[in-house]
Amino acid sequence: xxxxxxxxxxxxxxxxxxxxxxxxxxxxxxxxxxxxxxxxxxxxxxxxxxxxxxxxxxxxxxxxxxxxxxxxxxxxxxxxxxxxxxxxxxxxxxxxxxxxxxxxxxxxxxxxxxxxxxxxxxxxxxxxxxxxxxxxxxxxxxxxxxxxxxxxxxxxxxxxxxxxxxxxxxxxxxxxxxxxxxxxxxxxxxxxxxxxxxxxxxxxxxxxxxxxxxxxxxxxxxxxxxxxxxxxxxxxxxxxxxxxxxxxxxxxxxxxx
Amino acid sequence: xxxxxxxxxxxxxxxxxxxxxxxxxxxxxxxxxxxxxxxxxxxxxxxxxxxxxxxxxxxxxxxxxxxxxxxxxxxxxxxxxxxxxxxxxxxxxxxxxxxxxxxxxxxxxxxxxxxxxxxxxxxxxxxxxxxxxxxxxxxxxxxxxxxxxxxxxxxxxxxxxxxxxxxxxxxxxxxxxxxxxxxxxxxxxxxxxxxxxxxxxxxxxxxxxxxxxxxxxxxxxxxxxxxxxxxxxxxxxxxxxxxxxxxxxxxxxxx
Numbered sequence: 001x002x003x004x005x006x007x008x009x010x011x012x013x014x015x016x017x018x019x020x021x022x023x024x025x026x027x028x029x030x031x032x033x034x035x036x037x038x039x040x041x042x043x044x045x046x047x048x049x050x051x052x053x054x055x056x057x058x059x060x061x062x063x064x065x066x067x068x069x070x071x072x073x074x075x076x077x078x079x080x081x082x083x084x085x086x087x088x089x090x091x092x093x094x095x096x097x098x099x100x101x102x103x104x105x106x107x108x109x110x111x112x113x114x115x116x117x118x119x120x121x122x123x124x125x126x127x128x129x130x131x132x133x134x135x136x137x138x139x140x141x142x143x144x145x146x147x148x149x150x151x152x153x154x155x156x157x158x159x160x161x162x163x164x165x166x167x168x169x170x171x172x173x174x175x176x177x178x179x180x181x182x183x184x185x186x187x188x189x190x191x192x193x194x195x196x197x198x199x200x201x202x203x204x205x206x207x208x209x210x211x212x213x214x215x216x217x218x219x220x221x222x223x224x225x226x227x228x229x230x231x232x233x234x235x236x237x238x239x240x241x242x243x244x245x246x247x248x249x250x251x252x253x254x255x256x257x
Numbered sequence: 258x259x260x261x262x263x264x265x266x267x268x269x270x271x272x273x274x275x276x277x278x279x280x281x282x283x284x285x286x287x288x289x290x291x292x293x294x295x296x297x298x299x300x301x302x303x304x305x306x307x308x309x310x311x312x313x314x315x316x317x318x319x320x321x322x323x324x325x326x327x328x329x330x331x332x333x334x335x336x337x338x339x340x341x342x343x344x345x346x347x348x349x350x351x352x353x354x355x356x357x358x359x360x361x362x363x364x365x366x367x368x369x370x371x372x373x374x375x376x377x378x379x380x381x382x383x384x385x386x387x388x389x390x391x392x393x394x395x396x397x398x399x400x401x402x403x404x405x406x407x408x409x410x411x412x413x414x415x416x417x418x419x420x421x422x423x424x425x426x427x428x429x430x431x432x433x434x435x436x437x438x439x440x441x442x443x444x445x446x447x448x449x450x451x452x453x454x455x456x457x458x459x460x461x462x463x464x465x466x467x468x469x470x471x472x473x474x475x476x477x478x479x480x481x482x483x484x485x486x487x488x489x490x491x492x493x494x495x496x497x498x499x500x501x502x503x504x505x506x507x508x509x510x511x512x
Contacts, residue, residue: 146505184507206512251506252397252436256459 009231010035013078015070017041017061017118018088020048022187023137026219027085027226028054034227037078041070042088061088061114064121071121081125083230084134086115089155091189096150104151111155112162119166123175131174133230136163138179140245156181160241167239176238178229183245184216210254212247261484262289266331268323270314270371271341272307273299275440276390279472280338280479281307287480289336292327294319296341314341314367315359324374333382336483337375339368339389339412344405352404364408368415372430376423384427386487388479389416391432391494393502409434413494420492429491431482436498438470462511465500 014031018024019040028050032038040050041059050056057073060066074081089111092103115136126132141149142156160179167177184190184207194200208215225244228234243249267284271277272293281293285307293303294312303309308330312319327334343363345356368389379385394402395409412432419430437443437460450456461469478497481487496502 140505144505145503147508147510203509203512207507207509210507248506250398252393252399253463253501253504253506253508254400255463256456256511 008035009083009227012036012082012230013039013074013080014083014085014230015039015041015057015074015081015118015122016085016087017059017114018086018137019054020044020046020050020056021087022189023182023185023219023222024085024087025050026223027087030220030223030227031083031085031230034231036083036230039070039074061086061118062109064117067114067117068121071118071125075125080129081122082129082132084118084122084126084132085226085230086118086134086136086159088114089137091149091152093148093152094150095148098148099151107151107155108158111152112158115159115162119162119177123170123173126175127173132176133234134166134175134177135226135229136177136179138163138181138241140181140183140243140249142181142241143243144249163241164239171238176229176234178234178237178239179241180222180225180229181241181243181245182217182222183243183248184211185222186216186218190216210248211245212250215246217244217246259286260288261480262287262336265289265335265483266327266333267291267336267338267483268327268331268334268375269293269336269338269340270312270323270367271295272303272309276435276438276472276475277338277340278303279476280340283473283476283480284336284483290331292323292330294323294341313363314339314371315362317370320367320370320374323371324378327375328378334375334378335382335385337371337379337385337387338479338483339371339387341367342390342408344402346401346405347403348401349403351401357404360404360408364405365411365415368412372415372419376419376426376428379428380423380426384429386483387416387419387428387430388482389430389432390475391416391434393434393436393496393498395434395494397502397506416494417492424491429488431487431490431492432494433475433478433482434494434496434498435475436470436496436501437464438472438475440472443469459511463501463504463508464498465503468499470497470499 014036020042028038028040038054039057040054041057045058047056057070059070138159139156141153142160163179267289272281273295285291292308296313312323345360389412391412392409394406395413416432447453
């Protein structure tokens, strides 16, 4: 029983999709700080604020050719893949009636097909080094609904089911597959949501108040869990949906009594 | 007047008011012979033809009395509804040993003891169905209801065990998980609010169904679970909450 130090991912190679986004950047920073060689794949050609040692790869996860290009590059440069983090995702703030078929197909292409494609083409790279850890992004919205987010909720439910299926099929190859299901995380997306309302400070306070932990999450909170799931300390954890929400969904709706 | 429970017998605990009373009345209307019990006599009498007795499900003697009275008054027992329950509105730190005993003896021990008495009676007559009243609070914590929330999780889990262990004896066992049902208890909670009208409006907006639950919503679900139409349903927890827990606890649109 020789688990590596929990703080060590040295020698490991990680691919993080959505790698220059709010949560993706924090994940890349953390995995890199733990010693992994990290590729930040993103639709954006601008590496944003990811650290210089993180390798940037322009990638549209909804395109099979784009995904296989990234995998071929990693295979050529590293000959291995140990950690795959599927953090790329979009959100459409509409009900089913308001959502066009084009929008529906677009969000599924990125949130679900994107996860399918990186797994499909990353598994072989993991298998050739004796295993690996895949970390998908579900959401607490895969369990319960936020109003006006119908297609988003549906994509996250699909990721949850895909996570279990992958874990069952590829566990024998020592490939663990888990999903993180965040609640409210302080990202540019959340800030823009706050910015669109009138009294930002009182809204933020209300949001904090509803959380048992008294605040909303940070990208670093998510990166902490990614780091644990990626490493050997989590070697028996697979097929699970890890809700990370400060206790939000442990409660029933918090009525203003 | 339907006849969905014609020739059936039912024992329903806690039938003097609220959800229990609604079930007692509906089951009787649907043709069942009903025996109910409550801890004390109530001023508003039950409709004619409904058999009742005073019993406290937390007392061993009373549980045995309820079973023997059920056999002598009803003959075979087809349906048992474990509805009697109490709540203590406290956190873990504020709850005393006495609170624990008072709540658990009714909500957990009472359900266990009644099932233990009635399962052999049902099995001896070819089977029966048990409906326990759980709660949405078993899976989603209501604040300052720690022991109550935990006791309902016990009920959900016991429901599954009974279904698994006694299914081969013809016993079906399910739980209903009510959300906010407008009983005297819920009205009292709103009256405690700083602004009771605003509190009611806020709570109403959180229900996808656009209204609060009524005792008859639970009674109708229990009727269906008790009927032969639900004969392949066992070991399940059925949430009846007007969509409350399908939504996120955090609804910024309401701020």
